[in-house]
Amino acid sequence: MTDPAGPGGQAHALFARPVKPRSIKVHEAALDATRALLREGGLPAATIDAIAARSGVSKATLYKHWPSRTAVAAEAFGRDMADAVPLPDTGTTEGDLLAQVRLVSRFYASPEGTVFSQLLAASVTDEGGAAYFRAWFLASRRAAVRTLWERGLARGDVRADVDVDTATDLLFGPLVFRLMTGHLPLTDDAAEAVARAALHGLLEE
Amino acid sequence: MTDPAGPGGQAHALFARPVKPRSIKVHEAALDATRALLREGGLPAATIDAIAARSGVSKATLYKHWPSRTAVAAEAFGRDMADAVPLPDTGTTEGDLLAQVRLVSRFYASPEGTVFSQLLAASVTDEGGAAYFRAWFLASRRAAVRTLWERGLARGDVRADVDVDTATDLLFGPLVFRLMTGHLPLTDDAAEAVARAALHGLLEE
């Protein structure tokens, strides 16, 4: 109930038994409805009642499959976005990372980015939902960056003494910061400025 | 009513007339109560009803002074934190920035950091509150970094082609990212790793 397995695994309730076809149908129906609601009105529209009404899955059943409404939304959103941002391959490490930052920035600036920020916000006060969000969305994103990073490491282009997590946070944290606070817009130029600064450092050498 | 003035100014209602003492008393009482509630139970505890009950200020009046509960909390929090993080002065630009990142990281990791993340989360779905949060909290924080940054510029230590906003986001965005998602802890070591990476860049020179 509290251990989301993520894309590579299985959602918690599914292990209880050797796969009940009805459970799967129900699970998918709920996610489909949630996806639609997220598209139409963002996270605020994806209330438990709305999901139940639209999917035909009862509220009680929803709570058997997920710990909270945020969790449902996180899983639905994560699936939707699974392959939304393809890995860039520009030939150079710097180009790849720059391209990735630009893509993610555009994603954040899109309607889906709004949902992303709403889910991130909801995760703050809903640890159960946060776990699902990490498992179904963030993990795959970080994995993508890890691939790029390791490609750069193999080429000797990036500092070997920098952790991949640190690198990821440095490249995308600033975008998230802007997205959440709204103090500055998420333009391509801004994304590029941030990426360049991250890649080359803030200090004069 | 919708234009939070921030620390340097006055909250909206106070301009209407040549200062109504009652308004000021009420305003302060509400903020005091809110501060206490935030300390005790974080943002979730600072409901409008609770603020009204504890402060003796009626709900209707609260809504005349602020557009939403997030806004009250943001102003209360901003005042509380006004001078919580003193500017470091280590003698070197790198030392100052490193120290500042470490201080902010510790702040985020503290109970106040939790409130910060809750306010940031609430800002996502409450534009009125977000304005207050920016005006009463974020602005002063960014101003502090700006001071350090300009000090570094004067010394010729930092890249002149990097915007101060970009620099700020790069240094603190990663911390915010970790705070919000909880995917990684906010330790001193992590803060230092992020800061060093930001200062020296991710790429091999």
Next chain:
Amino acid sequence: MTDPAGPGGQAHALFARPVKPRSIKVHEAALDATRALLREGGLPAATIDAIAARSGVSKATLYKHWPSRTAVAAEAFGRDMADAVPLPDTGTTEGDLLAQVRLVSRFYASPEGTVFSQLLAASVTDEGGAAYFRAWFLASRRAAVRTLWERGLARGDVRADVDVDTATDLLFGPLVFRLMTGHLPLTDDAAEAVARAALHGLLEE
């Protein structure tokens, strides 16, 4: 403050001093605004705030002139209706009383009748307002009937052993009953049936 003088006298506050012209202006302005509000939205529209806003008379002043909003409305309504129903003179006592009942029935069925019922309803939980309603509206209506009744007495047409109050209540109480409960419509036919029954009695002679 609690003793409405009625049409023949003066409202309470006016006695305090040898007539302040401003008081009179204020009084009239409030009543004018209230009349307009009653016409537009009935008693529910005549809130103290609305009266104050429309008349330019402050709320505090309103409460110096009247004990409650119902009282203001009652006085405004009473003045408006002062000469709305002229005394019939058909030549016969029965004709006069029948005509009067018909006129009053039509009045109750009109928009003003709605306001009447609202005032009557408000009087139930507002004794201060009730006094004004009786003084400024009901009294003059009862006086009119008294005139007819005494005319009938002089002619020897009506039972001398029946009190004028009893007669008044008998003729108009049924109409008020219908107006308040809405269980039956207030048509001319119904009014006539009631009046005839009242005049000739329910029992076979």
Next chain:
Amino acid sequence: MTDPAGPGGQAHALFARPVKPRSIKVHEAALDATRALLREGGLPAATIDAIAARSGVSKATLYKHWPSRTAVAAEAFGRDMADAVPLPDTGTTEGDLLAQVRLVSRFYASPEGTVFSQLLAASVTDEGGAAYFRAWFLASRRAAVRTLWERGLARGDVRADVDVDTATDLLFGPLVFRLMTGHLPLTDDAAEAVARAALHGLLEE
């Protein structure tokens, strides 16, 4: 939701399905609490919040069962009064009607009569509540008079050309009028005077 069924039927929500015991329990609990509140402080005491607090039924549920607080109170009051006024049987039609008027007058003069007037007043500005009041209280009272009236008709004691509704309004309208306006007291003598006048007519024969 808007069609009160009255004593002979069932409140709206109960038809949805073949009897939900929970609904019934909740319904009764709300009515019990309301009855108690009415007894203690009349209609003003029977606020939705108070009913919810005392009965343990949540406000949301109350609004699912009744359209307004007046409706709850009307149903509670109607049940309470269901058999409060037994039908008189004096042997003569005139005696029965006189007795009934006297009983009703005493009822109006009692604390319950105050509640009655408050409900009637509330019905004026609350059509939803009015329907409940008519269905749960007024209807049964009118039915009682109808019985007496028909008894009189069978005996040939009462005018056959007078409608039972007209007769009812004529006998009780005056009492209601006095109750609502308070211009005259509701004594036994007054009741008798009114009843005699109604039975024998106002005009000299």
Next chain:
DNA sequence: GGATAATCGAGACGGTACGTCCAGTCTTTGG
């Protein structure tokens, strides 16, 4: 003719109740 004191407009304020919304739990019934 200026001082004195009531009177007023403006509107902030506490208080009470409203009616609504949603989360999450629990009960009943049908397949």
Next chain:
DNA sequence: CCAAAGACTGGACGTACCGTCTCGATTATCC
């Protein structure tokens, strides 16, 4: 036996209006 249906509690929301209050500005009579 599981799931749909949906009733239910609990708690917060934001609004409306009441009647009281404080504040200055404005008279208008009296000295």
